[in-house]
Amino acid sequence: MGFSARGLPLLGVGISSSLGIARPDFRALRRARPDLLGFVELAIGWRAHTYLPEQLRDDVEAGTRFVVHPTELSLDPGDPPTREMLAGLRSIVDALRSPWTPEDVGTWVWRGEHLGGGFLPTALTEASLEVAVRRASEIQDATGVCFLAENPPFAEVIGDLRLGTFFRQLCERAGAGMLLDIGHLLSYQLARPDDRALFDELPWERVIEVHLAGGAWIPTESGAVFWDEHAAEVPLEARALLEEIWPRLPNVRALCFECEMRPDFAILDELDALRVLCPFPAAS
Numbered sequence: 001m002g003f004s005a006r007g008l009p010l011l012g013v014g015i016s017s018s019l020g021i022a023r024p025d026f027r028a029l030r031r032a033r034p035d036l037l038g039f040v041e042l043a044i045g046w047r048a049h050t051y052l053p054e055q056l057r058d059d060v061e062a063g064t065r066f067v068v069h070p071t072e073l074s075l076d077p078g079d080p081p082t083r084e085m086l087a088g089l090r091s092i093v094d095a096l097r098s099p100w101t102p103e104d105v106g107t108w109v110w111r112g113e114h115l116g117g118g119f120l121p122t123a124l125t126e127a128s129l130e131v132a133v134r135r136a137s138e139i140q141d142a143t144g145v146c147f148l149a150e151n152p153p154f155a156e157v158i159g160d161l162r163l164g165t166f167f168r169q170l171c172e173r174a175g176a177g178m179l180l181d182i183g184h185l186l187s188y189q190l191a192r193p194d195d196r197a198l199f200d201e202l203p204w205e206r207v208i209e210v211h212l213a214g215g216a217w218i219p220t221e222s223g224a225v226f227w228d229e230h231a232a233e234v235p236l237e238a239r240a241l242l243e244e245i246w247p248r249l250p251n252v253r254a255l256c257f258e259c260e261m262r263p264d265f266a267i268l269d270e271l272d273a274l275r276v277l278c279p280f281p282a283a284s
């Protein structure tokens with residue numbers, strides 16, 4: 001399956017949600033401002049295929065657009081996704097009419113164990129890249145929709161490839177798109193301030209979706225580390241980076257505000273602001 005941005009729908013500005021928590025209440029937000037909420041991105045595991053399609057059938061029929069964000073597909077040498085996992089994911093993608101699936105490149109499952117709901121970022125090595133290319137292709141073939149490789153957050157970077165090289169190679173060789181996470185990119189810039197080629201090498205033309213979230217600087221022995229914190233305010237640095245990057249994205253279709261546990265009114269204000277800051281199409 002080759003990559004083509006043509007045919008992918010324009011979703012605009014949306015939010016992330018997890019059905020396991022009460023906030024944000026996407027149905028209430030959609031009722032309050034039906035014009036504002038372009039889509040809802042759901043972080044879910046493959047086992048949800050037994051109940052999720054039924055649970056969200058009315059929302060899908062009523063026109064709510066969903067993006068399915070799996071949370072257990074290791075794209076590096078962690079446990080490979082099983083056939084059962086990929087079949088479950090396919091059922092969810094089909095039922096929710098998800099136009100693509102994004103996943104952070106890293107280890108989600110190791111020796112049969114989920115890493116506590118989180119994941120480890122991939123090492124930027126040729127060996128990891130080989131595995132990531134193979135797995136991204138397999139996931140894409142199994143789901144029948146475009147796979148978006150998301151840049152993970154880094155406290156420190158392991159491996160000698162540059163982030164831009166890794167993601168350009170991964171996307172081009174797997175025929176995949178990219179999800180560019182702004183906070184994760186900030187964390188990489190902090191961890192590797194000497195990577196001057198970053199903006200020359202990232203596959204901007206493959207970026208279909210962008211993530212923006214709150215974040216915080218965490219002091220460590222080797223200096224400050226930037227980390228996503230979805231309940232926190234969006235730092236000025238992240239907003240500035242988003243503004244700088246936006247005009248470089250000729251094919252971007254969606255901007256997701258990751259906002260679990262934020263109050264609904266704050267989410268609406270943020271979506272309004274993002275719509276002004278990031279008009280679609282982003283670049284001509």
Ligand SMILES: [Fe+2]
Pocket residue numbers: 150181211258
């Ligand atoms: Fe993200």
